[in-house]
Amino acid sequence: MAAVLAGDQRAFTQLMRRHKDSLYRFVRGYVGDASEAYDLVQESFVAAWHALARYDRQRSFGIWLKRIAINKCRDWRRRRAVRAFFYDAEDIDRPGLDIAQPIAAAKEREDELARLDDAIAALPANLKEPLLLSLMGEMSHRDIAEALGMTAKAVEVRIYRAKRALAGALATR
Structure with missing residues (x-):
């Protein structure tokens, strides 16, 4: 650096x-x-x-x-x-x-991925950002906390809530 x-x-x-x-x-x-x-x-x-x-x-x-x-x-x-x-x-x-x-999906797998993308996109930013940083950014809770300006415990809670919200959204679709 x-x-x-x-x-x-x-x-x-x-x-x-x-x-x-x-x-x-x-x-x-x-x-x-x-x-x-x-x-x-x-x-x-x-x-x-x-x-x-x-x-x-x-x-x-x-x-x-x-x-x-x-x-x-x-x-x-x-x-x-x-x-x-x-x-x-x-x-x-x-x-x-x-x-x-309705818009017809070309393949079932693409439809499932689109549903997941939509469900993630629908999450509020305060839940989406920690979840994505954890899953796709390959960051620790401590690093995510530093990046977002919050505590590691808050990151843990928000990731948990994001996963619950996703599960609920995908179950109702």
Whole structure:
């Protein structure tokens, strides 16, 4: 990290290689779309590069990077909600629109994964973030607590609640 802070782009490239897979898994789980996740991972690395001057040497680079990715995912979710509002408003006014028409799944496995993605996406951020950091970010409760600014016990409780909420959501669908 000292080389990166000194401006060594090759050292930053090495850090990117080391963290890209776990960061992608986390972001993919958060947004539920592979191409959006790829873009958000790139945005996270670019933001990290530009924010190196604000990096706290006392923190782990991986945790700091996950925090940046969380913020990118939150921004993406807000932008998506705004776009959906305007897009849906236009669709509702279209003559002959049948809103209740179901969308057929191509394969049963894809349908199950889509249900899981939807259930995860429906979780409130305070439950979704610790769950995804734990499962896909491969982080300890202590590291998650540091990244999210809470206690390790709070992380444990939120992960438990997220799993219960997912089980309930998947059981009712």
